[in-house]
Amino acid sequence: MKNKRLFGLSVTIGTKMSAVLEQISEAIEQKKGIFITFVNPYVYAVAREDSNYVELLDQHDLILSDGIGVKKALDMFSDEENERISFDNTSLASTLFPLAAEKGWKVVLVGGKPGITEKAGEVLKKDVADIQVVGCLDGYTNPEENQKKVMALKPDVVVCGMGVPRQEAFIMGLKELGFKGAALTCGGFFDQTAASGVQYYPVWVDRYNVRWIYRLAKEPRRLARRYLWEYRVFVISVLLAKLGLKKAIT
16 A cells, blocks of 8 residues: 555555554554545545645545545556545444454544534444443544543544544644554544444445435435535546546556
C-alpha cells in the first residue's frame, strides 16, 4: 500500500483489509501511532472550499477509499487492486472491534450529539464480547478538552466521528499530543449504530453496492444535496480523466 493523489487528494492505493489490520496491530504493539481516515466523492467538494482539508489528509498514514465510487476510480486509473474499506459494519468496523477485544485494546469513541456514543458503545458491548470501551465523548465539547480527556484515558484505539474535516483535525490534534495508538475517523458510524444496531445495511444493499441509495432513502433531507449535487465535483473529474483531459493519479 502506498499513498498517491487521486484528482489532487491523498489516497492510499493497493489497499487490502488484512494489510490495514496488520499495520494497526503493529502500530499499537510498537507504540508508534497510526492515523487513518477515509475519502469518498463528497470530500472532493469539501476540498474545493477548504484548502486546509487537503493539508490535513496529507498528514494521515492511511487514507482509505470509503465507498464504491473512489474504489472504482482507483481501479480505473491505477494498476493496483483496491478494496473498498469503509468504517462501518460491512467493512473495517466488523473486524477492528473483535480484534480489539481479542487483543485487550482499550477503545474510546468520540463524536455525535451527547448520548450518541454511549448508545453506540452499548451496542458494541452487546455485539462484541469482552470489548473494552473505556470512554464515550460527544462531538460538541471543546475539541482541545476532549483531546485531553482521550489522552488521560490512555486508549489503544480512538474512533472519531465528527464529519469532514472536524474529525480529521481532531485526530491530528491527538497526534500533536503524542498519541501512540490507532486513531481512525468514522463519519456517521455512531449515529447509524445507535439508531439501527450493528446491521445498518441490509445484506442485499451491501451485496449490490447500493449503500448510497439506501442511505439517501433513509436520510433524504440530510443527504440529497450531498449525493445529487456535491458529488458532481468528483464525477466531473472522473469523466475528464476518462476523456484524457485530466490526470487522475499523481
